[in-house]
Amino acid sequence: MREPLRNAVASGQPSPMRELALRAAAGDAAATGELVRAVAPRIVTAVRLVVGSNHPDLDDAVQQALIAFVQALPAYRGDCEPAGYARVIAVRTAVTVRKRARLHASRHDASGEEEELVGAEPSPREALTTARTKELWRDLLTELPSEQAETLALRVVVGCSLDEIARETGVPLNTVRSRMRLAKERLRSRIEADPALLEALEVHR
């Protein structure tokens, strides 16, 4: 049963997963277990993308996202695919964890994030640059309001289309566009005010 469900998640077939999710939402413990195992890869992947593979709070974030998904199941109404529902919860949790970690680091050690990057395993220069750029992106997400951060993370980090974001977050497409526009405006202001950031992100072409 688990393999077909994983395949269903991968192929986007709606019915079996939605039925399973609705049973889980109604309190069916067996369905909940089956559903969580089926969507867990998506949750883990989304959290890892947003938090970062080497982030010390990755395990915590994944665990919180899994629990948050189970807790959110009673609110599931079958309006979207449960895998997408799970992914949105995962991204939301991951952004929150990342924000909290950044806040914590800024309170305790202003150079903490830099140390984290420097302390990563030795990498070729290009890989290190890529890793730094990703970290900058993840940090930029934490500076946005939650809804904008969530939308931008789904868009840029997870790689969703606008339609997918609208479906999975359950908001109108125009709202997604609006959130993207606002997020981009904030990013533009932030980047243009920081030449070092502009340089690091290599956007001055």
Added chain:
Amino acid sequence: MTVVDLHPEDLLDKEIRGELTDGERVRLETHLSKCHVCRLEHDARALFTAERDDALPVEYSSKLIAVALGAALPPEAPPMPAEEEPRRPSARRVRRARRHPIWYVAAAALLTVGAAVASEDGAAWLAHAVGLEPTVSDRHPEAPPDHTPRPITMASASLERAEPTAPIAPTPLVSAPASTASVTAASLAPVRGPQTLFDDANDARRHGDFARATTLLRELQTKFPQSR
């Protein structure tokens, strides 16, 4: 800098799907040459592509899934022995629960899930799952049957009200399952605020004490639902 206000996100999606027409490609490239943020978005989506496709470490995810399910799902409740001793000292219940961490996890999870689904149906489901219906073992053997419905949410409410003052002398809660309540109260004795709860939960998990981690995380989410 001249920036087009209408960012062509649709064209970026089309580009990824390989559906751009020649005209659309020109439009997109023109925009990207002028708009730093769209260029940034375009490049960043490409940047994360490889990481999106990384294979999931099975063992890693399995472990975390197991912990999450342990925290959120009820185990199959075994039948409660009717001839069990009527009352036990709370400390003994604590020790017994610690010898069987799975019950510790399950009980804490069920209580907090109970708070989350504190509806009539949810309460009934939880009551059935964890065996919280009044049993002989909960009453004095000679006492008359208690026909008063016992709201399942009382357990969660009592748990929420339990102030984490240290040290706590576990006091049996009359209407709550004593073993669960006293175990939780004892284990959460030093916990104060959300940050402490979060840190303690992480420490417990890192040390392999998944039961305590689960309990603390649940406590955090129950007591401080707005804490992020």
